[in-house]
Amino acid sequence: MSPELQVALQLAIQAGEVLRKHHRTKLVIDYKKDEFDPVSVADRESDTLLRAGIAAAFPDDEILSEESPLLPESYAGRVWIIDPLDDTKGYIRGENTSGIMIGLLEAGKPKMGLVYLPFRNEYYYGEVGKGSYVSRLGTVEKLQVPSTTQIEGSRLVGRHVLAGDVRPIDEVVDELGFGSTIVEGCIGAKIGLIAEGKADAFIHTNLKAGKWDTLASEVILSEAGGASLVDIDGKPLDYTKSESGWNRYFMAAATPELLAKITIKLGEINEQTHSF
Template sequence: MQQPDFDTILRTAVRAAYRGGKILRRHFGNLHHVRKKGAIDLVSEADTSSEAAIIETIRSRHPDHAILAEESGASREEHATFQWIIDPLDGTTNFVHQIPVFAVSIGVSYRGELVVGVVLNPASGELFSAVYGEGAWRNGEPIHVSSTASIQDSLLATGFPYQARRMIDVVVPRFSRCLQAAQGIRRLGAAAIDLCYLACGRFDGFWEQNLKPWDTAAGTVIAREAGARITDFSNHPYTLASDQILVTNGRIHEDLLQLLNIEGI
């Protein structure tokens, strides 16, 4: 891919993330309106206010770019070469319960290729970012995936889909196999943070099902640029349309594929 200058895009994404993060910090522990989009899928005034500030920041600098946002959906700019993919609050359930594991997630695609990713945890102050072909960073310092070479020495992460109660016969066997094989498994409740923790070597592998594009767009750029391998459970290249994602440091990828692929499910 011929690479244009993405520096301006990155600066806008960082500015937008901090604007959204400031709103989230103001609402953290101070929510008044929480509603359900599904049985266990929550949305609050923090989500919508953060999203509005992020979109306003993007529109002020890149009015011709397309936007796909979790709460407001997709814009319809014709012939847009750039698309911004936004989750204004990844980890809403954590946020509502005052658990400080949540993030603003902003990914940007150019001609269909994800090229910029920014993930900010306003509670911890950690800012993860990446640009196509230039590497990934945590608060401005380069990051890389771990060098762990075996499943038994690996700390894994996963998430449970909102449809988990209907998919229990699929989710639990995979979780059980991985739990028996690995050093441990964590379930943080925010896929963007899972992906960034993998990118900086805290986790060695991550898998989940039924995520949306705004859950993974930014985090997969950051993980990829940090050296991660990213596929679906069948080892096909991951795309934002995939309903499965497997991300590892590369060294344990084949072993995790075997654990996740169970005959009959």
């Protein structure tokens, strides 16, 4: 592991203890945009710990966090992008599906990624040119995506659907013809399943997603041989854009061939339904 990845893992383990401390306790919940976008004291404490630790270890680097309003002055150098608690909704419900995601950009390009799942004692990690791995209960395995190229019979990673959280694009995704759906919480865990060959594709249907939701996982998936993440039109994600949010749906798949077929079929359905 590089010094950067070592620091990221040490901090993620500490932040995981913060999440455990508040898990299944009476939480004070605030909402950023609506009832489906909550933030808890655990989010904020984890954020403070991660940002302080990164700043202490790498004082010249910039930081972008989901829970901080501060934006990087530039993406020309090194920028850490963090999600202190992904799947806050599941965390509030007392589930064990939440994760901590830490990624590093260098000159605007994904460099390193870590997805830490504190309630499962496992984490995914990867560095450009060094491969990606999963550590589960102390055993480390190298990741390799499946060779899936067809939508039919493939495995989609989906979300927990909450009452009232209706998204028109969900109906479009249902029409694509995937063979089965695996339900998972943390985005990093969803894409991690593709990286280790247990799933084939993921379509994120929430327009509130940001760079913190994708960077770490993109490194892990790419280093496992997977296709780069793209938006709903098949365009690569641009981490140097000024806004922190994507304001677009995004997708991941095991192979470029599968990703291209999903993109084409989504476009064809949308031409008929105008769902997104």
